[in-house]
Amino acid sequence: MSRHPLRAVGVTAGIVLLAAGAAFAADRVAAAVAAMRIADGLATEVAGEGVDVAVGGFPFLTQLAAGALEDVSYSLDSVTLEGLALTDVSGTASGVATNGSGIDALTVHGTLPTASLQQAVDDRVAGLGSVAEALGGVIVTPHDGGITASVDVLGLTAVQAEITPEPAGREILLSVSDLRVAGMSVDPADLPFGLGDSIQQALDGATVSLEGLPAGTEVTAVTPSDAGVELTVEGTDVVLP
Numbered sequence: 681m682s683r684h685p686l687r688a689v690g691v692t693a694g695i696v697l698l699a700a701g702a703a704f705a706a707d708r709v710a711a712a713v714a715a716m717r718i719a720d721g722l723a724t725e726v727a728g729e730g731v732d733v734a735v736g737g738f739p740f741l742t743q744l745a746a747g748a749l750e751d752v753s754y755s756l757d758s759v760t761l762e763g764l765a766l767t768d769v770s771g772t773a774s775g776v777a778t779n780g781s782g783i784d785a786l787t788v789h790g791t792l793p794t795a796s797l798q799q800a801v802d803d804r805v806a807g808l809g810s811v812a813e814a815l816g817g818v819i820v821t822p823h824d825g826g827i828t829a830s831v832d833v834l835g836l837t838a839v840q841a842e843i844t845p846e847p848a849g850r851e852i853l854l855s856v857s858d859l860r861v862a863g864m865s866v867d868p869a870d871l872p873f874g875l876g877d878s879i880q881q882a883l884d885g886a887t888v889s890l891e892g893l894p895a896g897t898e899v900t901a902v903t904p905s906d907a908g909v910e911l912t913v914e915g916t917d918v919v920l921p
Contacts (some may be wrong), residue, residue, distance in 0.1 A: 711740035714749070714778075722756065724888040725920075728769075729769070730757030745770055749776040759790070761892025764800075766790040773918075781920040786897060788913040792852070792888065794822055797908055800888040801829065801854075813879055816870075822904045827854070827885055831875075839866075839875065841883055845909050847899040852909065856880055863901075895919045 715733040722728040735752035743749050755770040768791045775784025798820045804817055817832040820843075827843040842858040859866050859876060868876025890899060890913070897915030904910075 687828075711735045714744070715739070715752075716752070717778075718752065718758050722754065722759075727760040728756045730755075732756075744778055747778050749778060750774055761890065764888075764890065764892060765796050766905055766911075767792060767793050771913075783894075783918040783920065784916065786894065786915050786918045787808075788893075788897070789910070791905070791908045791910050791911075794820065795909040797822060797827070797888065801883070801886060804886045805882050815882060817884065819825070822908050823906055824904065826857075826904050827909070831879055839871065839879060841879055845888075845902045845904060847902050847911075848887065849898050850890050851909065852890070852899060852902055854886040854888070855881060856884040878921075895907060 690910055702728070707840070712735075715735045717730040718734040718735070719728075722731050722733070724920040731754070733752065733754045735749055736753065737743055737749070740749075752773040754773070757769075758765060758767045759769050760766075760791070769788065770790070771786065771788040773781075773783050773786045777783070801818055801820050805815060815831055819830045819832070821828045821830065827845060829841040829843055831839045831841065838861065840860045841856050842860070844855050844857045846853045846855065859868055861871075861878065866876075868880055871878065871879075888909075894915065899911055899912050900908050900914045901912040
């Protein structure tokens with residue numbers, strides 16, 4: 681007795697669906713393995729903690745065969761770039777070479793925490809010798825809309841400098857926008873003992889270096905917040921170390 685043709689079609693369709701399902705599963709497993717390897721690399725290369733990576737685009741295996749991943753997204757609780765810590769890091773990458781270290785386009789969002797900003801200012805002040813002695817101490821407090829540096833003189837917080845951060849290539853540039861005493865703006869020249877000049881020399885033009893970023897990237901946006909300085913880094917034709 682011959683089988684009904686519709687039943688034969690049903691069996692064939694079932695086999696096709698089963699094969700398609702197996703192919704899809706294999707593709708997703710391969711993508712997951714690639715994501716794990718990228719995550720391991722981030723954990724090693726930039727001391728990444730809390731790393732999570734996802735490889736998008738379907739099918740993955742055709743991307744692998746072409747030698748470039750179309751859509752990689754990632755997040756990390758923290759990274760360390762040449763001793764400088766960044767937190768709450770996330771971003772995307774496209775055109776990620778599978779057999780090299782190139783990336784067509786990379787975007788990174790993260791926060792330079794208060795401690796990292798304070799360290800950069802401390803290093804700047806410490807390198808100025810007599811100016812450091814005149815200032816005593818500088819405490820940096822970022823907040824929504826700006827950064828306040830409180831300058832101690834003889835153990836008292838005598839002057840507050842309002843600082844504006846700006847993107848400057850692979851650095852964050854700090855500029856003094858205002859000096860205040862008892863909440864009132866003052867001209868640096870009106871402060872006694874050359875204190876105004878010392879503050880300007882210590883803080884105006886200070887930079888936070890981000891040379892640990894991959895080659896081909898630069899800082900494109902910075903926004904002060906209560907947590908530190910939120911920054912965006914972008915690049916094309918990026919080369920990883």
